[in-house]
Amino acid sequence: MTMTDPAQSDFTKLSAVLPRKLHVIGGLPPYAEAVEFDLFLDEQYRPLLSIESTSIDLAYVVVDPTFVFRNYAPVVAAADLQEVGLQPGDERLLLTIVNLSRGVENATTNLAGPLLVNPKTGNAKQIVPSNAQTFSCRQPLLSAVPQETH
């Protein structure tokens, strides 16, 4: 009899497909000048990842939002897919920026402005999904109610 941890398994899968360098088209306004980022996965910070600019002193924590919000389903415009080199139906990754500036208890993630990532090339872009009005820019992470149970 073996026991598996779905969260760990998700992170391991993510770790296998995530590129370690991101080219963020248009940067992350207001820091539009920073477009090249190193991506770090550290098992001790699972499920959180970090991205660090290679040109200026700028770093973010990001997360695969489906770790917490299983049913998160932003509608991505074809033009955004095309911009990062993806076709509809291609494997894509979405990461959302975590905001810890209000303290850990009030940590939020920005579901309205996710990063769309092409896992094969590392090309990425912060997008506004067509259904962004249904998501919050400050979605609490710790009070999240699971949308799917195992």
Add this chain to the structure above:
Amino acid sequence: MLVLKRRAGETLMLGDSIEIRVLRVDGDSVSIGIVAPQNIAIVRAELLQEIRAETASAAAPARSAIQSLSARLNANAAIQKPEKIS
């Protein structure tokens, strides 16, 4: 800034492919219909500003806070998603 007066039902064009129609005017609220190619993103400006402000305030988190949040998220996941037994 170009300023144009339009009445309800009237339209204006941006280039050849973007049509903006004033559908209804109700006090200080205006309903606008937009016809544009799929590759043109149409976003409420305040949402874009909110996303940018949120992105700016999320920069440079402390490592201790990251570790603490990671632990809390994993604890939550353990409670919310019971381990499968196979």
